[in-house]
Amino acid sequence: MARTFEVDRCNRAAGGSPVRRWIKRLGFLLALLTIAAFIAYQQLWRPVSVHVVEVASGDLALEVTGTGLLDAHLSAVISTRIAGRILSIDVDQNDTVAAGQVVCRLDDSDLLRQVEIGQASVDVAGAAIDRAQTDVARSTAVLELARRDAKRMQEASQSGAASVQEVDTIVQQVKIAQADLARAEAGLVESRRQLAAAERTLDFYRAQLDDTVITSPFAGLVVRRDRDPGEVLVPGSSILRIIAPDQLWLSAWVDETAIASLAPEQEARIVFRSQPDHEYRGQVVRVGLEVDPESREFLVDIALTEVPPRWAIGQRAEAYIQTRVLADAVIVPARFIAARDGHMGVFVLSGDRAEWRPCEFGQRGREYVEVRSGLQPGERIVRGADEASSLALRPGKRVVLR
Template sequence: MKLLSVRVLKWLAIPAVAAVTIYWIRFAPVAAIGHTVATADVSGETLGTGTLEARLAASISPRLTGRLTAVLVDQGDRVTAGQLLATLDDVEARRHLEAAEAGSTAAAATTARIRTDEARAAAVLKRAQLEHARAVSLADSRSVAESERDKATEQLRIAEADLARGRAAIAEAVQAEAAAARQVALQQELLAHTRLVAPFAGLVARRDRHPGDVVTPGSTVLHLIATEEIWVSAWVDETAIARLAPDQPARVVFRAEPDTPYPGRVARLGRETDRETREFLVDVRVDRLPANWTLGQRAEVYIETGRRAGVVALPPAFLFHRDGVSGTWVQRDGRARWQPIEPGLRGATLVEIRTGLKAGDRVVRPAVTGASLDGRRLTAP
């Protein structure tokens, strides 16, 4: 008899446990987080992630192979256009320049000497012309023999040839002098290349070399950037292309300061989409930089693509999707009821609700992620 009573109790306990379970699943109040719907201004934003870059940057490198004798600036220093930044050993370059200058001086002296010879040849020719004219006149009057006239003619031809030779020598000397001058100019330029100067005013972002290092053309000594225009080159999904345009306002949030947005504007849009990620570059100019910043620093940009004033708005946390339909739970008679809605402009903190809700409605979401609220009684949200 006792054994039968135990069995009966067990059979009775099963429905009781089931009833309690069903009650807690279907009818017991659940905790929820509530929000009263209101009207607000909504700003639509498109998100992009990228790095801080300088629009104008230059790698300062030598055009000659040589040893650095001095690096006059360090990273973080500001420089002006034309400022001397570093120098190479210039002893050899100066010697080449001195040799070229000596050659140029010698070429100029040679030209001057040949010009003197040319002037002498011109004077000799003039005298030969007079002698020839006199001899021809006398020969015509038979005052002198024909041989005297022939001799004068020969002297005239010799004088003409000497002058022609002198003029040719002058042309050669002028060419040699010009070549020597070009060599001087070349050596002066090579000497100038031992001095590395700033091509524009800016900030030394990085220093790669030190005095005593041997550098070659193309090897970076300093990395210089212009600070007038610093921007974030951000990758944005291609679906946002139609909503973006230059000069749109934006917020820039650096990961080092996630709670401090910095103002900016779209500077330019990229014209090529990455074929793997389906994203394209958008350069967002930063109007004001943090006190400490670095090139390559990661940041998120929020580009304003539209604005709606005085519309019904909802925080994104209260927006859900069911079977491809957007909706939320509305509190009615102490219970949560599913309400389809039509979202509009999406911002960082609010989403425009076009239909389905009105100001004053009370919406809820589960206090526990993943919990269902369908038809459930709610604790006071």
């Protein structure tokens, strides 16, 4: 009896009776089976929520895409041609200006004095011409008198009334009068050249004075202001930037593989990153002839036929240029295409299950892709209704349409 009691006590210490141990094992096994059944249901029997679309036949618009910046076709950086201090700036950023409107004035006090000095030099040169013309007239009269005296002396010499010495003296006086006339005429030429130089100097000073008043070269919009009154400028310093807002372009970078398919007058869609859900229309106006050696892209200029209510020069946008239309093509939405085992294809709805079907795809449009083989119009294809459903979608999987 004592030995039996000892055995029972050892069994209780080891974990209870055999019945209890079997109950625990059975409970653990049932839990595993429940988990396995849940996983099997999730993987094999629970339907996946999907979106469905019918394969169609229609026109497919083929597009070339590119990313670019908004700019103005007509643009000018307003700068100064002379050094000077800004007296006033009459416009500010976002102001509209007319062609020829004064936008900036420089301090002109020094140039006004230079113009006065230049005008005085012109007046002095003009007076010098008057004096030189008077000298020419006097020398001409002296020469004519000398010639008449020489003629009378020669006649007197032939009759013996004048000596040879007297004839030589009068001839020498004629030569002196000729030399005086030549000197007076040279002085007149020099005075006229001095007047021309003084006038050119005055014109230069006046042009510089005119350069103190800076005007807009065309009607437009001020998009940038770089200076304020009181600042000192050197020639070429930027003051303002003015653009023509009715000539906005998008300069888009496009891969070089699209060169052969692009041409002017092609229609384009513009999507600004500030408005990703809105499209604006445009038209290709110029196709670049130079490819960037690093990015292997070239520029395509697109004129916007409509613009956002608010825009900014340098704003980034995506361009979708329609190159041609593929007629009567079998097409499917690009978002329904998937990759499986290294092959592209779609899930086809067969009864209440999704069946995988590899396909051969061709040209790609904005939202649709051409199907060259593997599908027929009228068939229905599916894709997961959300990210989790897309991951759970497999061949033979039951589906439920959302």
